[in-house]
Amino acid sequence: MAAGIAHEIRNPLSGINIYLSALGKLYEQGDQEKIQDSLLKIKAASAKIESVIKRVMDFSRPSEPRFVRTGINEPVEEALGLSAVMLRKTGIRVSTDFSPDLPLCRIDPQLIEQVILNLINNAAEAMKDLNREKIIEVRTSYNGKSISVTVSDSGPGVPEALRQRVFEPYYTTKSGSTGIGLSLCQRIVQDHGGSLSVSASRWAGAEFTLRIPVRERSARKS
Structure with missing residues (x-):
């Protein structure tokens, strides 16, 4: 590191x-x-x-989540808004599919926004030298037990052998990187009682999925 x-x-x-x-x-x-x-x-x-x-300090002393009951679409949309100019300038096409009928969940919106923003930035970085169409797709869904946020890209993907290692503190395949971004994201999600995983996207790129459990059924929020 x-x-x-x-x-x-x-x-x-x-x-x-x-x-x-x-x-x-x-x-x-x-x-x-x-x-x-x-x-x-x-x-x-x-x-x-x-x-x-700040990234090093955030990892060594992560913020305590300030939980509120809210919809998950809002912090996801905020993260997309913050990255919109960068994505447009780098020629990345953004596709979204937000479930409009998700239950409220107990989250820290700012920390979830930070996680999604990091995943979007990582996807953009992975596609910077791509010669084919650059796509980032962000989806939200609910399976009856947990809410999922998925960030997929059309980049080179993460080899299966490395999919667990990418969440290890200080592990990185990028030259000059601290290797703490995904570790911090995973810690934040785990503090929410959730999980963060990576698989292959439908374009053979990377697909990161954040899952937050919904412990109580509550009023729906679009």
């Missing part, structure tokens, strides 16, 4: 140093436009470092 964290921090830190070195010359030249551009890039690089630190 240390190597992954160092790599993720080193790159933006190097960028900050480069832009800081250039600022002196730009100041002497009085080029306000380029100064402003450099400051924005320094800010963006700083945000990347902060994001890495």
Whole structure:
């Protein structure tokens, strides 16, 4: 993990140093436009470092869930909304199939949103070099015992031999990654009494399924 964290921090830190070195010359030249551009890039690089630190802290000290009884479609839609611009820019087609008649469940909406957003981002990352159509499909359903949220993609998929390992802390196949994203997602889902699994999608890509038990039948919410 240390190597992954160092790599993720080193790159933006190097960028900050480069832009800081250039600022002196730009100041002497009085080029306000380029100064402003450099400051924005320094800010963006700083945000990347902060994001890495936050992920590590979230894993070492995960937030206590603040459970409320609500519908699961809402945090799923929020996650899709947050990723919409990124997905559009990367040419990914999004398909949704939300069951309109799901029972309320006891969840922390922000943490569930975090899990779905992570799964969407992972799917997008897996398809970045794909030469065929890029698709992410998000579905919700209810089987009488648990509510499921499924995030599928048309990427290269996860080999069957690695499907259990991807949830191990610090395990990653991506260069320079900390390998804590899916571990954190699994921990959050388990804190909800649920499960997170991976299988092959209908496009032979990856399909992650989050299941949250519904212990009491309650009023339906669309």
